[in-house]
Amino acid sequence: MFFVYAISSTVRNYIYVGLTDNPERRIGQHNAGYEKTTRAYAPFSVLLIESFPTRIEARVREKYLKSGVGKEYLKGLQKS
DSSP states (O other): OEEEEEEEESSSSOEEEEEESOHHHHHHHHHHTOOTTTGGGOSEEEEEEEEESSHHHHHHHHHHHHSHHHHHHHHHHHHO
16 A cells, blocks of 8 residues: 655645555654755644555555645645
C-alpha cells in the first residue's frame, strides 16, 4: 500500500503534500524537523491521508494535489 498525505503547518500558511508507504513515520519526521524543506513550518496537523494499491496511482493523486486545483481543494479542507 502507498499513501498520499497532506499536512498543514499550525504556525504558518503552508500545506505540504507527499507520498509514502508509512504515513505515521513520515509525518513524524516532518514534525521532528528531520526534513529540510518543511523544518521551518513545523509543527503540522494532518489534513488528508489516502491509500492506494500501487505507487503509480498514488503518484497521480499526489501530482493532482500539488496542482493549483488540488491546492484549492486542500485549502477547503483546511477551513473545515
